[in-house]
Amino acid sequence: MARILTGIQSSGKPHLGNLLGAIIPAIQLSEVECNDSYFFIADLHSLTTIKDPEIRKANINSVAAAWIACGFDTEKNTFYRQSKVPEVCELAWILNCFSPFPMLANAHSFKDKTEKLSDVNAGLFVYPVLMAADILLYDAEIVPVGKDQKQHLEMTRDIGISFNKKFGDTFIIPEPQITSQIEIVPGTDGKKMSKSYKNTLDIFQSDKKLRKNIMSIQTDSLNLEAPKNPSTCNVFKLYELLGSEEEIQALRKSYLKGNYGYGNAKQELFELILRKFAKERKTYEELMSRPKLLEKMLSQGESKASKIAHSVLSRVKSKIGF
Numbered sequence: 001m002a003r004i005l006t007g008i009q010s011s012g013k014p015h016l017g018n019l020l021g022a023i024i025p026a027i028q029l030s031e032v033e034c035n036d037s038y039f040f041i042a043d044l045h046s047l048t049t050i051k052d053p054e055i056r057k058a059n060i061n062s063v064a065a066a067w068i069a070c071g072f073d074t075e076k077n078t079f080y081r082q083s084k085v086p087e088v089c090e091l092a093w094i095l096n097c098f099s100p101f102p103m104l105a106n107a108h109s110f111k112d113k114t115e116k117l118s119d120v121n122a123g124l125f126v127y128p129v130l131m132a133a134d135i136l137l138y139d140a141e142i143v144p145v146g147k148d149q150k151q152h153l154e155m156t157r158d159i160g161i162s163f164n165k166k167f168g169d170t171f172i173i174p175e176p177q178i179t180s181q182i183e184i185v186p187g188t189d190g191k192k193m194s195k196s197y198k199n200t201l202d203i204f205q206s207d208k209k210l211r212k213n214i215m216s217i218q219t220d221s222l223n224l225e226a227p228k229n230p231s232t233c234n235v236f237k238l239y240e241l242l243g244s245e246e247e248i249q250a251l252r253k254s255y256l257k258g259n260y261g262y263g264n265a266k267q268e269l270f271e272l273i274l275r276k277f278a279k280e281r282k283t284y285e286e287l288m289s290r291p292k293l294l295e296k297m298l299s300q301g302e303s304k305a306s307k308i309a310h311s312v313l314s315r316v317k318s319k320i321g322f
Helices: 016-030 053-069 087-096 101-105 114-119 127-136 147-167 207-215 234-242 245-257 262-276 278-288 291-320
Strands: 002-009 035-042 078-081 142-145 175-178
Touching: 002 016, 002 127, 016 035, 016 053, 016 142, 035 053, 035 291, 053 078, 053 278, 053 291, 078 291, 087 127, 087 291, 101 127, 127 147, 142 147, 147 175, 207 262, 234 245, 234 262, 245 262, 262 278, 278 291
Parallel strands: 002 035, 002 142, 035 078, 142 175
Antiparallel strands: none
């Protein structure tokens, strides 16, 4: 049995890019019989940017509801909030004391912000060490990551290997599983879908707001009669990620023959999302209206996570003389 661990920040409501790129692939991994999955909401990581407690709490509920609505089995697996297992903070401090400054200064999460150092807090600088603690604390063997997080996982491995060399076998060194996820889920402006670009599609909003969201997708200015190139259209690219082969080919023919407007394509994308995610949208709404149920489900996972966290931290502290 392989122990798989992955986390998602509570930096906002999950959007379509999060679902296709991280949440749904991770849930599929958790459904493999021989896998033991630890999935967590990285609410401590989100503190580097989100200071409002009410916003963070709402985001946590939204992330939890999205995971569960998309089919994550919280009974079979372990689902928890990072902040509710305080051993991670103690381990992060210990690992900080063994993490060289140049390594952390080279992390993308820090380097990308160096042009305006006044906006960089210490939490952001040691972000990779907290991520290492997240992973090493649970004896994780496999960590699914996208290419943007590959460097952080390499740092986790380096920290764990270095510690083991100094103190003997202590940590299980995790292997990355670079997700064969869709490389780029386009946003409404054609760039990579991202909260920071404000170009996301939120499938969990009301029908009216979702349709307005989809109608805002940028397209070229070709008139209704002109044939259109599906390969360069943001609407078609999104439809292609969600539709069946038959549905995709039918839409492609409509583009190429002309007398078909982008408004029609957007309406078809809207209807496809309603069909494809009908169950998930309904479950999400039900869960968001029952915060006590979400709290119960997360608390159960935190009890399970705490047991292994305590065991691993005790192992680490005994090695360094505490």
